[in-house]
Amino acid sequence: MIAEACGYMPLEPMDITINGIMTASMTISGVYLALRAWKMKNIALAFLSAAMLSFFSTILVNIVFPPDMIFPRSVAAANYAIFLVLFTKHAFYKDKKSIFKIVSTTVVILRAVHFTEMNLLGFAAPSYIPITPSQLGWYYFHLVVLTSQLAIAFSWLGFAALNEHVAMKAETVEPWVRNRYLVIGTAYALFAIASLAYFIVPTDGLALGSPDAFLANVIIVPTVVAHSALSLLAWTMPGWFKRLLNAGKPSRAAPERQEIFEAVSKDVQDRAITTPELMNVIDYIGGKLASKLNKSPGAVKGLFLMAIDKELGELGLYTVNLSKLILVTNNSLKNLLMDIGIDGAEAIVADLARDLVKNQSLLLMMSI
Structure with missing residues (x-):
């Protein structure tokens, strides 16, 4: 697991098995998320996909270039930590206070040191060449540099996910959505633990x-x-796993088009592009807005859909992300509320915008 991050193909059967399992998981997830990122025009998913596919690219580089060609291997090594930090920022902390600057700066510096020391020292972790007593200090320095960037990146994502799992108690969401955070948090905490365990791998x-x-x-x-x-199950979320995470309760069906399109013109209906996942996002936001307006959820969801169509055009519903939702809320939705005579429209949309920022990762989790 660490060996390929350092740019060396593992030689032992156990290492090959571990790396094979992890590479398969990351590659499948990475391709799936890349397709979702492209269809949704979502930068957070693009970073997550890049993190996973960079793991595969590292393995590919190790196959193509022999162990004595350190430079190309050092270029491909452990880049997924940086992409993972960028994903965590854009998925959980966009427009929110966070430790992103500290985390990103630390990981980038560690990656630069890692690149440099790989080319100067040429160590691999775990090592398939016996480490002499005189080399142990530099070898463990190499381990510190490598595992620190991985542990920081994976721990931050794990913490963010587990924190949201707790926060979702206050939200009206299905159990599978909340439990998805728990699975992600657990998966990435486990990776951080595994990376640190390489300090006890023998150096013989x-x-x-x-x-x-x-x-x-x-x-x-x-x-x-x-x-x-x-990780594979959490990001691809097959139906049987969603049912399992739903704590034995039947999943609530995605809102019917008839409900969402209540009071929406036929023209908007014809131009709207919908998927069950994205309709769940509209269902959630519409429910939030309905509670603020004391109006029928169906009509309010349709109103929000009209605002998306007015602000973003026919592809708007298919490219939902936080920035666009905030734009829709502050512009078209506010104007529509004022047009139908809703008192305090500005305060209502400001409150909704704060909710969207607060629960930004939830919108992503429901749409992939």
Whole structure:
């Protein structure tokens, strides 16, 4: 798991198995998320997809270039930590106070040091060449640089997801949405633990195949496998897994077009592009707005759809993201509310905009 991050193909069967499982998980998830990012024009998903596909690119570079060609391997090594930090920022903390500057600066500096020391020292982690006593200091320096950037990036995403899992208690959402945060948080916390466990991998050149690697295998193998499985399921969310996360309750069907399009002109209906996931987003936002207006949810959801169409055009519903939703709320929605004589329209849309920023990751989780 760390070996390919350092730019060396693993030699032991256990390493090959672990890397194969993780590469398959990240590649499948990365391709799926890339398609979703393209269709939704969503920068957060693009960063997450890039993080996962960069893992595959590292493996590919390791296959193409032999171990003594350090430079191309160092270029491809561990870039997914940077992309993951960017995803966490855009998915959870856009327009919100966060430690993004500290985290991103730290990870970028560590990545630069990692690139430099790889070219100067040429260490791999785990090492398939015995580390002599005189080399141990530099080898563990290499481990600190590598694992720190991974642990920071994965821990920040894990923390953000677990924090949202707790916060969702106050929101009216289905159990699978809230539990999805729990799965993501657990998966990325496990990866952080697994990366730190490489400090106990023997340095005799046999890595996880060493007779002294029992404890390392006990920690690394199950955590990496669990991370790979949970991450794949959390991001692709197959139907059976969604039902499982829904705590045995039947999933609420996506809102019917008839309900959403109540009081919406036929012209808007004909031009609207909808999917169940995105209709769930409109359903959630419309419900929030309906509670503020004390109006029928169906009519209010239709009103919000009209605002999207007016502000963004026919592709608006299919490219929903936080920035566009804020734009729709502050402009077209406010104007529509004023046109139909809603008192305090400005205060209502300002309150809704704050809700959207606060729950920005929820909108993403419901649309992928």
